[in-house]
Amino acid sequence: MRKILTVPAALDSLSLTNCGYNAIQSEDEQIKANWSEVVNQYQRRADLVPNLVNSVKGFAQQEKDVLLGVTNARAKVGSIQATPEVLNDPAAFQKFQAAQGELSGALSRLLVVTENYPQLKSDALFKDLMSQLEGTENRINYARHEYNEAVESFNGSVRSFPTSIIASMRHFEAKVPFKASTPGAEKAPEVKF
Secondary structure (H helix, E strand, O other): OHHHHHHHHHHHHHHHHOOOHHHHHHHHHHHHHHHHHHHHHHHHHHHHHHHHHHHHHOOOHHHHHHHHHHHHHHHHHHHOOOOHHHHHOHHHHHHHHHHHHHHHHHHHHHHHHHOOOHHHHHOHHHHHHHHHHHHHHHHHHHHHHHHHHHHHHHHHHHHOOOHHHHHHHOOOOOOOOOOOOOOOOOOOOOOOO
């Protein structure tokens, strides 16, 4: 009787190794890791913003509305928790994307303001901050690209047969790729001195 039960159990365990569950699980973890990198780069940008605003403040006192807009957009971004659970909640994910898009827009307006202040453009601290911001924007784009590739791979797995059966049984659903929420937000702000 024991031998009869061990044969089906062994066959079941062998079939589970080829069912795709492990691949789906690995891809899901890769999405979470890539999302963490996106969040890290956004945090880096958010950390640069106060320094950038302070360096502009001294030169552009009359541009308080632009500086206030950047500060408020940064605060809004900071109020949204970008946990891996956001990836499974399309509404929260959209809210996160919209806040990041708002900050990108505010930073673009700040860059336009700085064009009017030649002394500011020649300031070493400002130049360094702008260089860091440009590099961070490039890192954000790369991190979003990597995240989207992981989402594409995962979504292909959970939608293809036979892994779609396992995905359905384990409640794995397709993930939402990152999309720019405002026109032009997919590009890093142009930095001119």
